[in-house]
Amino acid sequence: MKFSYLQKSCVILVFFLATVVSLSVYSSSRRIYAPPQQINIDKPYKAYDVWEQLGVKGRVVLLFDRHLNVDQEGSSVAESNYMHWAIAKNAVRAVYHVIPDNAWEEVKHNIQNIQVRDFSNGIYRSTIEGAPLYILRISDIPRLRDKVMMNINTDLYTEHEINEIKELLRSGKITADIITESGKTQQRF
Amino acid sequence: MHAVAALNYVTSGHSSPDFWYHPPLKHILEYASIKTFGDNPYGWRMRNVLFGAGAVVMLFLLTGELFSDTRKAFVAALLICIEPLHILYSRSSFEEIPATAFIITALYFTARHLKGKTNSAIFAGVFFGLALAIKWYFIFTWITAALCVALVVTKDEGMHWDKALYYVCSYLVIPASVYLLVFYQWFGRGYGFRDFCLMQFDAYRTLQLVTVNDYLHKQLLGALEFKQMQWFVKPIIIIFQNGGQDLSGQFVVFMNNFPFWLLVLPSLVYLLYHGLRYADRHVLIACALFIVTYLQFLLVRRPLFIHSTMAIMPFAYILLAYFLVSIVEKLKLKGKTFNILMALIALWGVYLYPFVTGRMVPVWLYKPILALSHRV
Numbered sequence: 150m151k152f153s154y155l156q157k158s159c160v161i162l163v164f165f166l167a168t169v170v171s172l173s174v175y176s177s178s179r180r181i182y183a184p185p186q187q188i189n190i191d192k193p194y195k196a197y198d199v200w201e202q203l204g205v206k207g208r209v210v211l212l213f214d215r216h217l218n219v220d221q222e223g224s225s226v227a228e229s230n231y232m233h234w235a236i237a238k239n240a241v242r243a244v245y246h247v248i249p250d251n252a253w254e255e256v257k258h259n260i261q262n263i264q265v266r267d268f269s270n271g272i273y274r275s276t277i278e279g280a281p282l283y284i285l286r287i288s289d290i291p292r293l294r295d296k297v298m299m300n301i302n303t304d305l306y307t308e309h310e311i312n313e314i315k316e317l318l319r320s321g322k323i324t325a326d327i328i329t330e331s332g333k334t335q336q337r338f
Numbered sequence: 339m340h341a342v343a344a345l346n347y348v349t350s351g352h353s354s355p356d357f358w359y360h361p362p363l364k365h366i367l368e369y370a371s372i373k374t375f376g377d378n379p380y381g382w383r384m385r386n387v388l389f390g391a392g393a394v395v396m397l398f399l400l401t402g403e404l405f406s407d408t409r410k411a412f413v414a415a416l417l418i419c420i421e422p423l424h425i426l427y428s429r430s431s432f433e434e435i436p437a438t439a440f441i442i443t444a445l446y447f448t449a450r451h452l453k454g455k456t457n458s459a460i461f462a463g464v465f466f467g468l469a470l471a472i473k474w475y476f477i478f479t480w481i482t483a484a485l486c487v488a489l490v491v492t493k494d495e496g497m498h499w500d501k502a503l504y505y506v507c508s509y510l511v512i513p514a515s516v517y518l519l520v521f522y523q524w525f526g527r528g529y530g531f532r533d534f535c536l537m538q539f540d541a542y543r544t545l546q547l548v549t550v551n552d553y554l555h556k557q558l559l560g561a562l563e564f565k566q567m568q569w570f571v572k573p574i575i576i577i578f579q580n581g582g583q584d585l586s587g588q589f590v591v592f593m594n595n596f597p598f599w600l601l602v603l604p605s606l607v608y609l610l611y612h613g614l615r616y617a618d619r620h621v622l623i624a625c626a627l628f629i630v631t632y633l634q635f636l637l638v639r640r641p642l643f644i645h646s647t648m649a650i651m652p653f654a655y656i657l658l659a660y661f662l663v664s665i666v667e668k669l670k671l672k673g674k675t676f677n678i679l680m681a682l683i684a685l686w687g688v689y690l691y692p693f694v695t696g697r698m699v700p701v702w703l704y705k706p707i708l709a710l711s712h713r714v
Binding site (some may be wrong): 154155157158161162164165172173176177180208238239242243265276279281 | 458529540
């Protein structure tokens with residue numbers, strides 16, 4: 150049985166589409182979410198333990214802190230490397246690092262040392278070992294379709310900024326299942 | 339490092355401690371090798387041993403298919419068989435060896451298709467996808483091969499839209515599908531297609547900014563960094579002494595097969611002349627493949643090491659085989675001179691083999707090479 154060029158092409162195109170659809174379904178199926186909850190932690194890096202206990206996988210995290218904490222050194226989870234571990238263990242696939250407004254100028258200056266970076270709509274984009282990293286301020290957080298995890302160090306943000314974060318959640322611009330909060334003042338998000 | 343990265347990639351989708359910006363098929367093949375032959379030096383290296391041997395066979399088939407001449411095919415295969423770098427890297431876990439084996443295989447199926455020996459161009463597409471899923475080196479080789487097919491088919495048979503669609507599917511859609519499937523474990527980290535496209539873009543940008551200092555073994559690699567212009571114009575011999583004393587020595591040898599490499603550029607000139615004069619399309623295709631693959635290395639900005647030459651070696655040896663056999667044909671004693679040529683190449687290979695495979699050798703025997711070398 151001989152197939153025409155058109156028939157062969159159709160088979161190849163169907164194979165390609167099947168590949169794309171299969172990989173999309175597969176990647177979505179690998180994301181693991183948790184029931185909505187807010188958990189108070191004494192240090193930001195304790196968020197890693199929470200994510201590990203809840204078994205989340207393939208997630209986007211909004212990190213409200215001054216430092217990213219992605220050092221690759223250390224054989225166990227620590228303050229300086231917990232985001233690196235979260236990525237390495239596949240709990241996190243992308244990081245939105247939300248900088249307090251009062252530290253933005255300093256961060257902007259430091260970003261100039263990152264060789265691979267983009268800037269658009271107030272957001273710097275780079276990578277952590279290939280994982281997407283977005284560096285931005287609260288006012289520049291875009292609408293995110295995927296449900297996110299939030300790790301907030303409330304000590305570093307003003308009352309106004311905290312209210313902005315609450316408003317983001319209230320308005321539905323972002324939805325979160327796990328909110329880990331550290332800081333002296335207990336906030337309800 | 340390669341073995342750890344292979345296990346890490348297949349189990350988690352992460353390439354560390356290897357670089358994240360390289361395509362990951364090398365990890366999958368390395369993982370299969372480790373699972374088959376064990377997590378020991380045999381398992382780590384058998385992937386390259388098998389693909390290295392396969393590359394010799396496939397180069398024989400490709401050269402034979404291109405020039406319809408068994409003697410040229412024998413010479414090309416013998417040359418890569420005794421090539422010190424091919425031997426060295428076929429005993430290591432560097433990904434250049436499987437990538438080269440795949441590109442030769444892709445071109446073999448392309449050549450068969452061009453000669454009408456197979457109706458399907460699908461196999462060529464699959465192997466181009468596999469080669470690109472290890473190394474981006476071959477992107478221009480792939481494009482050139484696809485353009486050659488388009489030109490030849492259009493000239494010989496004419497190109498209708500359904501046939502054009504079929505070639506686009508075979509040479510673009512199939513490699514793209516294969517390339518995507520190789521990222522299966524990476525997609526398992528939860529990434530979508532937008533992330534994939536951004537990651538590829540970031541990988542390209544990061545690759546452009548790589549310096550020697552980014553590598554784990556930067557001192558070793560620093561010694562192996564050479565200007566691409568020098569590859570075919572001078573002996574490149576870097577030697578690390580591993581053991582032995584004054585009379586005998588054991589060496590790690592990174593060297594091009596300089597008596598033959600120095601003939602590659604003259605061979606290119608000869609083939610270009612011959613191809614244009616006699617309008618021999620297969621000769622011109624061989625020239626085009628060499629030129630585009632080499633040109634990208636000449637134009638690239640990031641540091642290149644001697645193992646990058648593995649990507650261009652098959653094309654260099656195809657040209658050289660054609661050149662050497664053509665010279666032999668011009669001599670009167672056709673049969674005898676060809677046998678003498680083969681014997682000389684084989685003898686040179688026998689002479690080099692213990693030296694380049696790290697065996698204990700008498701130093702006096704390799705004094706001429708040691709004198710030309712850069713000792714580290």
